[in-house]
Amino acid sequence: MPSFKLICLLLCLGAAFTSTRVLSAEEPPYDPSRLEVTTLVTQLKQPMELAVAPDGRVFYIEIKGQLKVYDPTTRQTELVGEVEVTTAQENGLIGLALDPSFAENHWVYLQYSPPEFPGQHVSRFTLVDGKLDMGSEKILLQYEEQRLQCCHHAGSLEFGPDGCLFIGTGDNTHPHGDSHGYAPIDERDDKFPWDAQKSSANTKSYNGKVLRIRPLADGTYEVPDGNLFSKDGSQGHPEIYVMGCRNPWRISVDQKTGYLYWGEVGPDAGNDGPRGPRGYDEINQAKQAGNFGWPYFIADNQAYHDVDFTNEKIGAKFDPAQPVNDSPNNTGIRELPPATEAFIYYPAAAFEKFPEVGSGGRTACAGPTYDFDAANPSTTKFPPHFSRCLFVYEWSRHWILAVHLTAESEIASIEPFMPNHKFTRPVDMQFGPDGALYMLEYGETWGVNDDAKLVRIDYVRGNRPPTAIASAENNTGKQPLAVKLSSSGTLDKDGQELSYAWNAYRAGAEKPTPRLLSTEANPEITFDESGVYNVELTVTDPSGAEAVASVPVIVGNARPSVTFLAPQDGDFFDSLAAIGYRLKVNDIEDGTSDFEEADQTGALEIDLEAPRRTAVNMTLGTGSIPRGPGGEVTDNDPIGLRLMKKSDCFNCHAVDGLRVGPPLVKIAEKYRGNDQALEASVKRVREGSAGVWGKVPMLPHSQHSTEEIRDMVAWVFSLEKDNAVRVFDGFVGNIELTDAEVEKAGYVQLEASYQDLGAGEIPPLVGTAKVFLRQRKIEAEAADEIAGPRPLGGHTASGGKFLGAINHNHFARFDQIPLDRVGSLTFRVTSAGSGGRIEARLDALDGPVIASAPVEVNGSWDGFHDVSSPIEPQSGRHDIYIVFLNEDQQGGLMNLDSVTFAPNTQ
Structure with a gap:
């Protein structure tokens, strides 16, 4: 096998072997900026695997037993069926595949954990009228597991190009105990769950393997030629294709070569030690059946030592050329096939051999391979640059890598894929018939996540419309009001020069007519007449494609200033001490709450006996104190929130406070439980509306697609208070916290607001101040x-x-x-x-x-x-x-x- 460095040298001399060998005259050079992510479905519940049907429908499973389908025509998701499962010890609905002839026979294959059976079923079901016919189940294969201790059930199904079904199974071994993160080979009488020799290294166990069978039309299967053991079963189960796996929970089959790839989640040891090597995760490639070493070897066949767990005596290293399984828990052959090295491997620390993988937690996954098809009419298919690429990904590190392969399917180069985009725990990926990449993102934590979603990654060709972002500085106050308008962040993805037009619309007019303010990118405009204005920025590229954004300008009334004199931002809160607060309010029209300041300056005194215009809202939040301003985009934001922050939404709205428009949580509360509210709100945002929440109208947002607005509104509708908001009146007060509140709260948010009296036709404005008090x-x-x-x-x-x-x-x-x-x-x-x-x-x-x-x-x-x-x-x-x-x-x-x-x- 040629060395990695030699391959890289040949690539350099050969001028971009991977990306140019299939480049056609019609395909311009690869442009990474043309890769775009679209969210298809949100609020998934622990998604596990997906499969894209020939008609473009995307089937996916959730661990608690649900099979769902996303229809790209209707953009709707439907529950197709549900199997009864146990989710103890990471069990559940864990594998999904569609039959190669799915368009004709509608067969769906599921790998799941039935409650009444101590193991897994691999079953075939038939879709009838779009629903899973539970009576159609054909159990192809079932295999037992120990359920005394957790974990590692793996679970993954994939068809090869020859109609064979590959089945990933985990080693079913507790990962900790007295192994200290090294090889779990504890042979003591009561430590059966801690011995991977019972499963991965056992030729008569289905666990710790990738199995290969050929399903037949009658719901049975046959064993194809070329598996690891003979069909008579004398040496091992004939269904075993590869053995020596730890947790091969994501597998994939190259549809061109038939080669099997899988991600192997490795053990936890942080350093090499007397027992053997530190932990590595692996991306494995099997061109033929073989033994991949676990629990005796890892990475490039680095060997562990035999250990007597009774006295912790460390014995000899295992031999990768002649591995021997002497465990009393072994029911298969003693002398095993020689071990095969991993294709790619890496530890938790940075690794010089494969620097592209970085460092951190490890959960390796192997995704699909891609081959460019010039005859595919899709305009969003991946470009020739990725032809003959294996896509691998990391559930813990949130990255995807494109592994460019040689004609012999060896590593040519490794390229970070969309490194500037944060994928939130990719858990499965598959290319669709349109040549786009479909992906499940599991979400931020191990459990149910609000940010779990199904996404599609397209390669967008042709002219792309620009992105418009508008903001304003000093856009509220007395006339004359000098407003600094900014188009900062506006861009054209194709790098073309943009033209700018700022127009003002007087709110309240029956037929508002635009007034051109400027054609500069960042003008300063003085408003001499009082009124409520919507200022709209239109940017246009040389091809005529345009985008629009807007900001409000309110002239004739100054926004009041609110300050917390106590407590201070970042203070601790304790159960035994009340939170005492003191506020100061200054308003040009209304006056001040500071009597001494009023005496010295002659300002009006705000009537402290009418406190209803002043309020302090206390909210208990989970987690840590939020970081960053409201308009700052973070990698962890849901797609709807990201879109809103890139738009003009937060010029008028806050999540839980008054600005120009209502708090977003109030909108969510008003429409919660109303099935028609989502689409009605999408229509109002896209087309504009007036009088729904107040005097200031909302301009049309035609710069966004309906799909984008649906994502934005869906995020707003998902908002809920972590706890009920407690409201306190007045400029001075004490807030008592109960022990239960302190126990539950990650932080306390205090937001003070003062609503002024307005100024004639100009509506009242609200000034706010916010402090966060931290848990110890x-x-x-x-x-x-x-x-x-x-x-x-x-x-x-x-x-x-x-x-x-x-x-x-x-x-x-x-x-x-x-x-x-x-x-x-x-x-x-x-x-x-x-x-x-x-x-x-x-x-x-x-x-x-x-x-x-x-x-x-x-x-x-x-x-x-x-x-x-x-x-x-x-x-x-x-x-x-x-x-x-x-x-x-x-x-x-x-x-x-x-x-x-x-x-x-x-």
Whole structure:
């Protein structure tokens, strides 16, 4: 096999082998910016696998037993059927495939965990009138698993080009225990669930394998030629195609070559040790049947040692040329086929051999291969650049890589795919008949996620319309009002020069006529007449394609100013202390709430006896204090929120406060449970409306497609308060929290508002101020700066996330902690790697050490526990640097879940 470096050299000399060998005169050079992601379905519940039908319908499964289908014609999703499953120990509906002749026979294959059977069924069902006919079930294959301990059931179905069905099964072995993250080969009498030799290395077990069968029309199957063992079953199950798998939970078959690919989720050891190599994840390729080594070998056949778990005596290394299974739990042959090296492999730390994979958590998945078809009429099919590419992806690291293959299906090069787009835990991918890539995104945490979705990735050809973004500075106040208009963020994806037109529409007129304000990109306009205006930006490219955005301008009334005198943003809240608040309000027309200021300046005094125009809303939020301004786009935002932040929505609306328009949560509450509300609201947003919520009309948003607006409105309708909002009147008050509220709340949000009296025809305006009060326990991933570690998902971590991939001298910074109310620091940690210590340093990375706590190795990456350190009395607010240290073993130190700033006892 040619070396990786030699292949790269040949590629350079041969001038882009992969992307040019099929490039036609009609296809312009590949442009990464033409890859666009469209969300098709949101609010999925733990999606597992998908399959695209020949007619473009997308079938997908959710782990609790639901089979659903998205119809691209109607853009609607329908529940097709539901199988009864157990979801204990990561079981459920875990595999899906459509028959190669699905268009004619409507056969669907499901891999699932029936409650009454200790294992998995692989069954064929028939769709009748678009619904799963439960009476049509044909159980092709069933295999048992131990259910005493968790985990690793894998689960994945894929047809090859010859009509064979491949079935991924996990090693069904507990990943922790006394193996310390190395090979789980515990042969003690009561440790059967901790011994992968019973399954992966056992030729008479269906677990820890990829099976291959050929389904027959009568609902049975035959064993094809070329599997690992003979059809008589004397040496091993004849259905086994590859053995020695740990958790091959995503498999794929190259429809051109028939080669099998799968992602192998590896063990947890952070460093090489006396028992053998550290953990690696693998992308495997099987050109023919074989043994892929687990639990004796990993990566490029790095060998583990035999271990006597009774006395922890470490024996000899296993031999990849002649592996032997001597476990008393083995029911198959003793001498196994030689082990095969992984195709691609990588540990948690950065890895020089495959630098493209990065570092962090590991959950490798193998996706589809792609071959460009010039005869395919689709205008959104992937370009020739990706022909002969294997797409691999990472559930934990959120990336996709395009592995360019040679004619012999070896690695030519590895290219990051859409590296500037955040995919939220891709869990399955498949190319459709249109040559577009369909993907399930599982969502941020291990569990049910609001951001789980089905997406389609297209390669868009031809001229693309520009994107318009409009904003305004100083767009509310007394006349004359100088308003700075900005088109910052406006762009043309094709790099063409844009023309600009700013027009003002007087609100309230029966037939509003536009007044051209400017043709500059960022003009400053003075409004001399009072009134409510909508200012619209139109940008046009040389081909005539245009986009529109708008901002409101309110002239004749100044917005009031509201300030919290107490508490201050970032203060702690405790169950024993009431939250006392004091507000200050200044309004040009109404006056001030500060009597001393009124006496000194002659300003009017606001009537404190009429407090209904002043309110403090208290909301208890889950998680950590939100970061960033309301209009800042973050990678974790749902697609609807991303679209709204890129549009003009937040010029007029806040999520839970008054601006020009109503709070978005109020809109959600008004229309919740109304089946017709979504489409009616989509129509109003697209075409414009007036009088629904107030005097200020909403302009048409024709710059957005109906699909985009539907995503935006669906996100608004999904909004709910984490807890009921408690409202307090007046400029001064006390808020009592119950112990239950403190226990539940991640943070307290106080938002003060004052509504002025308006000015004639100009409607009243609201001024707001907001502070967040923090829980003493702060999630590690919510640090203000993270240098080195990576935020990862974990079902045992509070909030479902933690900081992992931690090495020596990595750090996390927490800003402006009120240390005068802190007596000790508690770190919630775990380590199956090197361990070390944590230091808390004051105000700088090399600042004074105020706390230090050792982190011992406990053999688990998710067994979080607390370690604490007292601190000397401090005053005021300080930045705290949490620094991770281990001078001797500098990689794979620990995971950090949270930091608690415990109160002082004085």
